[in-house]
Amino acid sequence: MRYSVYNMREKKQNQGKKPKRMKQNLHVYLGLHILLLVYSASIVFSKLASGYSFLSVGFILCYGMMLLLLGMYAVFWQQIIKKLPLMTAYANKAVTVVWGIVWGVVLFDEKITWGKALGAALVIAGVMLYVSGDQGKEAA
Amino acid sequence: MNREFLLYAGLLLFGVFLSAVSQVMLKKAALRTYPSKIKEYLNPLVIFAYVIFVGTTLISVYAYRVVPLSLGPILEATSYIYVTIFGVAIFRETINIKKICGLLLIIAGIGVYALLG
Numbered sequence: 714m715r716y717s718v719y720n721m722r723e724k725k726q727n728q729g730k731k732p733k734r735m736k737q738n739l740h741v742y743l744g745l746h747i748l749l750l751v752y753s754a755s756i757v758f759s760k761l762a763s764g765y766s767f768l769s770v771g772f773i774l775c776y777g778m779m780l781l782l783l784g785m786y787a788v789f790w791q792q793i794i795k796k797l798p799l800m801t802a803y804a805n806k807a808v809t810v811v812w813g814i815v816w817g818v819v820l821f822d823e824k825i826t827w828g829k830a831l832g833a834a835l836v837i838a839g840v841m842l843y844v845s846g847d848q849g850k851e852a853a
Numbered sequence: 854m855n856r857e858f859l860l861y862a863g864l865l866l867f868g869v870f871l872s873a874v875s876q877v878m879l880k881k882a883a884l885r886t887y888p889s890k891i892k893e894y895l896n897p898l899v900i901f902a903y904v905i906f907v908g909t910t911l912i913s914v915y916a917y918r919v920v921p922l923s924l925g926p927i928l929e930a931t932s933y934i935y936v937t938i939f940g941v942a943i944f945r946e947t948i949n950i951k952k953i954c955g956l957l958l959i960i961a962g963i964g965v966y967a968l969l970g
Binding site: 753756757759760762763764776779780783807809810812813814816817818820821823825826827828829831832833834835836837838839840841842843844845846847 | 907910911913914915916917918921922923924925926927929930933948949950951952954955956957958959960961962963964965966967968969970
């Protein structure tokens with residue numbers, strides 16, 4: 714009986730907090746996806762650098778930008794995984810496959826076919842399934 | 854799919870493998886205790902791990918000369934395979950059926966992307 718009274722009281726207290734927590738979570742997820750966009754941008758600069766000869770000005774600029782974005786990603790990733798379960802963060806990382814296709818089509822005139830889309834969908838599903846295998850060990 | 858493409862895609866895959874090796878080295882270094890905060894970052898294992906990491910970025914730039922950008926993140930997903938193998942072999946982590954099925958789906962996805970795409 715005492716337990717149920719406690720539960721009711723806790724439930725009542727949490728009811729007021731819920732929207733705030735949801736808002737905080739939304740911010741964290743938004744931050745995570747901006748970060749994953751930054752990561753995908755680092756791959757774009759990697760591709761751009763490949764178009765220049767080694768140690769030319771263009772190469773140094775693009776490669777430097779890639780390293781800078783990777784560094785930013787590494788620093789903020791450490792912050793994000795403090796606020797989110799590691800497996801959730803890793804599951805969301807699968808979105809970089811989609812960004813890779815989007816940037817490829819938009820910036821480098823790459824063609825997307827049904828076979829490529831199916832392959833990408835399988836990889837994303839694989840990553841999600843793999844990460845779900847870590848359930849219960851979120852602190853790892 | 855020509856031989857040159859396979860060679861550069863293989864190079865990118867090798868870079869992903871080396872990147873996983875550097876992650877293992879960083880994890881190994883993180884598990885040790887150090888006399889000072891500086892030693893925690895400036896020790897041979899950590900420095901070598903970062904040298905390898907920078908090396909992998911150069912390898913990926915070279916590979917992207919031929920590999921399409923859209924294929925990059927797909928091939929990067931192979932890191933889950935290496936991380937699992939290293940996790941089980943070195944850190945005695947466990948593996949379960951979901952992880953195995955996930956890895957098989959990733960491999961199938963890469964295969965479908967490469968063969969049907």
